[in-house]
Amino acid sequence: MAKKQIKCSFCGRSSDMSEVLIPSALDQTYICAECVEQIHEILKDYRKEEQNKSKGEDIDLASVPKPKEINDFLNQYVIGQDDAKKYLAVAVYNHYKRLAQNDTDGVDIEKSNIIIVGPTGTGKTLLAKTIARFLNVPFTIVDATVLTEAGYVGEDIESLLTRLLQVADYNVEQAEKGIVFIDEIDKIARKGDNPSITRDVSGEGVQQGLLKLLEGSIVNVPPQGGRKHPEQKMIQVNTKNILFICGGAFDGIERKIAQRLNTHVVGYSSDASRSNIKRDNFLQYVSPQDLKSFGLIPEIIGRLPILTHLNPLERNDLRRILTEPNNAIIRQYKKLFEMDNVNLSFSDDALDLIVDKAIEYKLGARGLRSIVESIMIDAMYEIPSSKTTEFEVTKEYALEKLTAANFETISKQND
Secondary structure, eight states: OOOOOOBOTTTOOBTTTSSOEEEOSSSSOEEEHHHHHHHHHHHHHHHHHHHHHHHTSOOOGGGSOOHHHHHHHHHTTOOSOHHHHHHHHHHHHHHHHHHTOOGGGSOOOOOOOEEEEOOTTSSHHHHHHHHHHHOSSOEEEEEGGGBOOTTSSSBOGGGHHHHHHHHTTTOHHHHTTOEEEEEOGGGGOOSSSSOOSSOOTTTHHHHHHHHHHHHOOEEEEOTTOSOOOTTSOOEEEEOTTOEEEEEEOOTTHHHHHHHHHTOOOSSTHHHHHHHTOOTTOGGGGOOHHHHHHHTOOHHHHHTOOEEEEOOOOOHHHHHHHHHSSTTOHHHHHHHHHHTTTOEEEEOHHHHHHHHHHHHHHTOTHHHHHHHHHHHHHHHHHHGGGSOOOEEEEOHHHHHHHHHHTTHHHHHHHHO
C-alpha cells in the first residue's frame, strides 16, 4: 500500500516542496514553513494598523500627564535645570491640549515653539531623549548640521520630517500631531549680523527654509529622506500642529549678552542697575536680541516665541550627575562589573577628583564619562580574566590612571 503523501492544509505544498511541515496536535492537518511566515507578516501588519488606530484616536485630557508629573519624570534622569524642565513640561502639556481642543467656539489655540540655549554638556539632548520616553505622540530628534538649502550637497530641510514619519510608522495623521526636537540649531546661524551678500546655503538659507515648517504649512516630504527628485513619490504633511523644540550651545553668545548689558546709560541709575548683574552666568539674561546678534534671522526668532536657557553645571550638579540619576555614569560601570560578578565601588575622594577634573576641562557632563573611562580602562581590561570579586576605585588609583593618560598635562595647558 502506497504511503499517503503529507501536504500543507493551507497551500497544498508537499513535504518535498517545503522546508518543514508542522503537524496539528488535534488531527491530521499540517502547515508549511512558508505559510507560517506569511501568517506572521499578516499579523504584524494587523497589529501595526491597530496600534496606529489607537494612536490616532482623540486625545483624552484626563489621561494626559500634567506638567508636574512630566517634571517629576525628568527629575529621575536630569539633574538641575528646573526652569528648562518647567518650560518643557508646560509646552508638552499645552501641545496635548491643543490636539484635544474643540473648534466649535471659534478659538484656535496656536502652538508655541521653544528654543533652548545652553552650553555643551548641560543636558539639552538628554532632556529631549528623556521626555520622548514619556510621550504618547511621535517624538523625534534631528540634527540641523546636515541640512542645506535645496539643490546643494546635504539633506533637504523637509527631510527632518521623514524621521517623524518613520517614528509614526508612516501614519501621516499621527505624525501631524508629533513633536520634533531640532538639535544644534546654532550651527545654521549666519556668519555675521549683516544680511549675507553671498549665498549661505547651510546657514541663512536653511533658516529661511525652516520658516514654513515652524509656522505651519503643507510640506512635501520624501519618504526615505535625503534629496528630492522629480520622479520620487512625496508624502504631504501639515505641520500646523507639529511642535518644534530647538536647542543649541550658541558658543560665544555670552559676549553678545555682556555687550548689551554693559551699554552705557545716561543718568544716576546706570551703576545701580548694572551692579545687580550676575556675571558668572550671562545666559540667564539671554533675549531674542542676542539670538539675532548671534546670527539667527528675525523671522525664525519670531516663530520660536518661548526662549529658555540651561544653566552651566555647578560642582554640586556634576557630583549628583555621577551617582543619582537612573542612568548615572557610576551605576552604568557598576552594572558592567556586575556582569563579571565583581562588586565595584568608588570612594568619595575619587568621585570628588572626577568632578574637579571635569570642571577643569569645561566639557560639562560629557567630560565625566571620558574621565571615568580613562580611569577604568585598565581595570575593565584586567579584571574579567582575574578572580577578583571586589574592586574599589580610590583617589590615589584614579590620579595614577589620569596621570598615565596625560590628563594632568591637558588640564595645565587649559589653564
